[in-house]
Amino acid sequence: MKLQRNGRTKALAIGAVALVSSLSLAACGSDNNNSTSSNSTASGSASQAAAIACASKQANLLAAGSTAQGNAIDVWKNAYGAACSGTTLNYNGVGSGAGVAQFNQGKVAFAGTDFALKPADVDASKAVCTGGGQAIDLPMVAGLVSIVYNVDGVSHLTLDGPTTAKIFNGAITKWNDPAIAALNPGVTLPDTAITTFHRSDDSGTSYNLTSYFAKTSNGAWTAAPSKTWAGQGGQSAAGSAGVASQIKATKGSIGYVELSYAQINNLSSASISTGASKAVDPTAANAAITLGNSTVVGTGNDLALQLDYGTKAENAYPIVLVTYEVACDKGNNPATLDSLKSFLNYTISDAGQQAIATKGYVPLPSAISTKVKAAIGNLA
Template sequence: MKLQRKNGLRATALGALAVTGALVLTACGSDDNTSSNGTGAGKATAASNISCEGAKGKLLASGSSAQKNAMDLWVKNYMAACSGVEINYKSSSSGEGIVAFNQGTVGFAGSDSALKPEEVAESKKICKSGQGINLPMVGGPVAIGYNLSGVDDLTLDAPTIAKIFNNKITKWNDPAIVKLNEGKSLPDKAIQAFHRSEDSGTTQNLGKYLGATAKADWPYEAEKKWPAPGGQAASGSSGVAAQVKQVDGAIGYFELSYATSQSIPTVSIDTGAAAPVKATSENASKAIAAAKVKGTGKDLALELDYATKAEGAYPIVLVTYEVVCDSGNKSDTLSTVKSFLTYTASDEGQKVLSDAGYAPIPVEINAKVRETVAGLN
């Protein structure tokens, strides 16, 4: 893709934000996907406004697979501009990324959910004079993808999704599904439900949605570990998407880019609004537009409204964070962490997301991210 100069970037990014109500979040991450507009994560162009001052050597990071495509773009553009600096982001899972961060083996971690209190407490052993904080960088809709021969348009609501993943609805022609899809021919076929095998922020965000909207049918705490009985497990969003893609009768959850790149149909959600809502970046933005910072001090964790019934608002959403020490970062990697995250939060870094089918963090929150990054020590 071709990166524009700073003024053009700012105008384009702000214009796009104005159109979408100041917050557009879209499909996050793929282990090997191209982006939804076909640009692909493999192309790198030296960005024009990256400051490499102080950056040096190798910086290791790991975590969320949801932000993998975005991270690939950022890393390649940054390394093209900053000769001699190597950024190595290992796509695993949010849970593994947090563990690595709290063990001190990475300079920052990617996570689809904010640090829990016990994880913050653990981080103080690594952040000698501070603690781990959450910096929102990108987010988007969590799609419910499915594979059902002859059915390319499917609507479900929260209780039905909960019952499917809780092994209470096991056939595609179950009356609850039929009622939500009047006039459509649904086969007498077993549902093959797939979930993440490892700790996952995407799992936790799905759990938050189901807990907020279908508590009677989803009596579990929203944790990164899959809580329900039955179903089949696969590793990473890429693994779940691969299973759904190849198994007729399958259903699973993953960031929208997996569905887009592999032509996997996605479920429209009946939220109680006038019409079912499709999983798109624009529709997710309507749900996330009211996000508020719930973190204290330098922590910028966001509070999302999973139970929204606003017209056209897609409710199953996530925001992906970079987790860093607010103070007490390792001296040998601090300058590189600050330089790289300054780029990812910049107009130019956020514009890369727009070009690749992602979208910027809202201006007001991103301004706080930039200020926090600048003050890391």
């Protein structure tokens, strides 16, 4: 057990030294010399700093995983780095699957994943969570999966589960297909071929989208929910940023990204017909309705959530996601444990959750965040 812990410490230390400059540069702030903007930024930074209690024993942190939470991590690491100069956080957005793999190899202090750990992942974590510990899911970043498109002349588009599944499975190939037209009366749809983009990497965003298909496609999507894309045809791109970039550059295209990437890239997002009285727009407020109805299905300090992808509640956006931070319940690296708990305590705080709301994320309901705070306090 001692060799496992020392190996984990060595991996973290080497990586942190190699990447030590990343957060320092990010924390230096903007080059914008506008005084009003600077004052506003300073005020916001002061508010964030007040919510941060730095670790008594600070240490550099390495983390990896979900790209869906990448923009949230950027906000958090800048605020945290400004308040706690003795801690550098480097987060590598390699996708949920790769992040969990790196955690179970002892390469990172925590991982981000857009789907709860599988039993095999938990079993593998026991090799690096010393003293009988194992990996647990801590909900931290909530959001929604936005169906983004780039179609000339179409500023508003409505889709539903069966139609969207058929598009991504290659069964619907033209934008003026009768199934799409039926959902969009009065909209002029072009006789243009549809180009679909999906994730090339193992992705929690793919898992959440295909979970929605499994609940709502009426058999149009035959594969089980999976982090590995199983649709027919289409083109692939790495990460949410890669998909967003391809949609922006390709006329007649459609793909899926976390809402913050749609907003940053000024991409059009489809509304979803769920069976409610009207189609539901992809907004944080509408996603919050679905998230508020989620239930904890994990045991002990594991807080894996069950999400209702098939919701028909009024104004409830169905394609939601929760990114979990994965850590050991006990047996975390003692060299980084204090900093790990300090950083996670900030991210789950009211200030931390509100800080990412402007980036297209959804603050976690207090019923969930209260449980996460308690679980972080129990990390050992």
